[in-house]
């Protein structure tokens with residue numbers, strides 16, 4: 016059984032249909048990325064999955080006792096409010112010190128506990144949000160454009176952390192991202208949304224799909240190929256999708272046609 020799945024999910028906000036007849040499913044341990052233009056319903060879909068938005072029609076099925084860790088797109092913290100990272104992670108419920116330490120470790124920010132939330136850099140802030148989402152040891156992590164505002168090395172580092180979390184905790188990851196060439200390479204499956212599911216499959220299949228190209232053009236192809244090389248490793252999946260691994264280990268060096276963009280990305284990725 017899937018961790019979470021929708022069937023003919025239709026969402027309406029303020030009388031407007033923002034998503035129509037969406038069928039998606041996330042399986043244990045896989046990383047699925049949702050891409051799509053602004054206003055295509057990505058955040059709304061995530062909000063429905065976490066139970067914050069009621070479907071107009073269709074169903075959402077969650078595995079029994081499913082624990083979800085959610086990283087929102089934005090979170091405003093009052094700049095005048097003194098609040099340490101440790102204090103923030105104790106909201107709204109007090110957590111054992113050990114649990115907080117473990118979550119900070121998994122998010123790659125062990126040294127931030129005593130810092131003020133308002134003193135964090137954008138990248139540190141996102142990792143603290145990630146730590147918060149990890150507190151309840153989720154079966155699935157749901158991230159809504161978690162790297163918004165980060166530079167490319169920062170984004171690449173963040174996604175690598177996500178891959179590490181997946182490896183260590185075995186959780187599935189469902190994320191929305193605009194960092195197409197970075198995130199697609201870190202994903203087992205990509206889903207392209209535009210009011211409905213336009214296309215889905217491995218990053219390569221989606222990048223080649225006419226529907227995807229019509230929305231995003233072909234600009235990410237080279238960097239994408241380079242990233243497949245950078246990320247060529249085996250995942251410890253609790254399950255295996257034949258269709259998601261076909262191209263995982265294609266090691267064609269893409270430097271020839273990706274050099275300009277690819278060097279920066281690869282550098283950021285390795286430094287992280």
Ligand SMILES: Nc1ncnc2c1ncn2[C@@H]1O[C@H](COP(=O)(O)OP(=O)(O)OP(=O)(O)O)[C@@H](O)[C@H]1O
Nearest residue numbers: 028029031033051052053054055056057058059060
């Ligand atoms: N609270 C709201 N009130 C009114 N309309 C909303 C609200 N939230 C979302 N919408 C509308 O629903 C549609 C889908 O928005 P959504 O935020 O899900 O898209 P998105 O793909 O996540 O966009 P972006 O990439 O810009 O974050 C848009 O037309 C948006 O204007």
